Amino acid sequence: MPKLTAAAPPARGPAAGGRLLLPVMDEPAPTSSSLALLALRCPRCHEGHLFLHPATNLTGFTDMPAYCPVCGQSFEPEPGFYFGAMYISFGFAVGVFFAVGVALYFLAGDPDTWVYVVGVSLVTLVCTPLVFRYSRALMLYLFGGTGYDPEWARRVRRE
Numbered sequence: 323m324p325k326l327t328a329a330a331p332p333a334r335g336p337a338a339g340g341r342l343l344l345p346v347m348d349e350p351a352p353t354s355s356s357l358a359l360l361a362l363r364c365p366r367c368h369e370g371h372l373f374l375h376p377a378t379n380l381t382g383f384t385d386m387p388a389y390c391p392v393c394g395q396s397f398e399p400e401p402g403f404y405f406g407a408m409y410i411s412f413g414f415a416v417g418v419f420f421a422v423g424v425a426l427y428f429l430a431g432d433p434d435t436w437v438y439v440v441g442v443s444l445v446t447l448v449c450t451p452l453v454f455r456y457s458r459a460l461m462l463y464l465f466g467g468t469g470y471d472p473e474w475a476r477r478v479r480r481e
């Protein structure tokens with residue numbers, strides 16, 4: 323079971339000067355929700371990263387912060403929220419099966435069945451971190467109950 327870190331929402335209060343502590347951004351936030359989804363950013367601010375580690379980190383690619391480190395948006399709106407991401411993941415897996423099957427058929431000249439099995443298995447295994455992360459991100463963007471709010475940063479910084 324992937325773990326959500328039990329970190330509190332971003333600090334606010336006297337120590338933070340009453341402001342939300344905003345980390346230094348490594349790149350500008352995409353204004354398009356599609357681009358923010360592709361970049362695996364928070365659906366509300368498009369700045370905070372949805373995952374703590376890169377997809378190549380085989381032991382940590384599933385770890386998400388409980389809240390957006392930038393705007394405090396919850397990344398798990400309700401318990402068990404990401405069970406629905408399994409259906410999205412299944413859709414991605416069918417796409418991978420189909421793409422690899424068609425590619426082998428046309429590029430390798432309809433090889434033996436074992437080649438299909440090995441090819442599909444290898445590509446599915448390699449794509450697992452991406453499928454997992456984009457399934458969760460899609461679930462959060464589609465059913466998380468929040469949308470892009472470009473004004474949030476200005477409001478928070480004025481407080």
Ligand SMILES: [Zn+2]
Pocket residue numbers: 364365366367368369370390391392393394395
């Ligand atoms: Zn955010």
